[in-house]
Amino acid sequence: MSEVTVNTGAWLRRYHPADAAPTRLVCFPHAGGSATYYFPLSRSLSPAVDVLAVQYPGRQDRRNEAPVGDVAELADLVTEELRPWADRPLALFGHSLGATLAYEVALRLEAGGVEPVRLFASGRRAPSCHRDQDAVHLADDETLLTTVRSLRGTRPEVLADDALLRRLLPAFRGDYQAAETYRRSPGAPLLRCPVTVLTGTADPEVTRAEADAWADHTTGGFTLHEFPGGHFYLNEHALSVIARIREALDR
Template identity: 50%
Template sequence: MTKTTVDESWVRGFHRGPENGPTLVCFPHAGGSASYFTSFSAELRSTLQVLAIQYPGRQDRLRDRCLGSIDELAEESYRALRPLLDRPVAFFGHSMGAMIAFEVATLMRERLDAAPTILFASGRRAPSRFRDESVHLRDDAGLIAELKTLSGTDSRILDDEDVLRMILPSMRSDYRAVESYRYRPGPPLTCPITAVIGEDDGKVNQDEARAWGDHTTGEFRLHVLPGGHFYLAEQRQAVADLVARQLLAPA
């Protein structure tokens, strides 16, 4: 961990970045963990300090109670990150993580009159764009089928019954959080928002992604890259380059 007193049960670092470089906080997808961003951190270590949020109920936090709402996840993420938020910090959220990043940014606006330097919203439609989904109500077989469809989980893990028993509770809790989320209209953010999606992602289309622009008074950009919902696995270098360019661009 770097130069912070953040809650290290929630906030993880993988590589030491430049002492005075920008800080990027990454928020994982449903069922995901901080370690998903280890390789992303490695790509950016020469220019940025990359941190990632570790939600409860997975990996080394397996015994911690899962949080079943985006509001709870955002509140606890905000609390853990609070020591960082008095200085420039950017957010990158993928899928569910984009929603949590948005709500943490909203808490910053409400409580600190501040904003992240930029919000990268990856693989997720804008908060105001609703789809009625109920994956969390499916039985275990139905939930596993959804994971296989999205290709976000190693297929070997999905075939390991012991591992499945460990990950399915957090997966179901995360899907419940995502699918029960309802956007509460309020003042827009002031920071730039960049939406990034895979061109073949069935979970978000370009119109839904462009609607992120309605949630800020700052600059909005949309980037569409090859791939599906987990395009980031194949496009990690391209996304890392995109993030670095925007964070290091002259003001």
């Protein structure tokens, strides 16, 4: 994979710079994920869309940094990094934990006078929905790794390398802590940007009702797209997901 990173600092990756694109799409990875997960999406959308991918601490070239196990803290940090990139309309795409983080970043951007054109929330229940039984981040290492393997969102070569997986345990645990301890602020305003939700029909992490509840978090309009598959439905339906992103951004 050939990577191009242009003046993005530690937090952002810009693999296929598209300086003439009218819209910039910021992509937020899932728990345990990294910016490179969005390399194929960036390649497919460029040069029509300029894609930035967020790189969380604790993985890849940031592996020596401590993970951040709190969504609010992550959102504060990412929002500051994005402000210099708001020279053109911003859209946000997040999968799983990334969807929650993208939502919180969208709130902060709107509060600061930057109006995202759309939030794409994939594979994640609405911010108002939580499950009290979520406690993977408190489990032992083997239980945590079993959960990671079962969701099938980690590259096969990583899953096959037990030593590498164990080096990634702090990042996995920190991300799951952020996802599972997240609670929406009771006083949070409604988003003004439209929200597009994408979900797998057999995703154990998101029910249809939990996906529909995203409509309660925006005044800008709500669209739901369902795809056959589980939590990482988008791996099998990448072309359809990209088509939905293109259609929404074209509007």
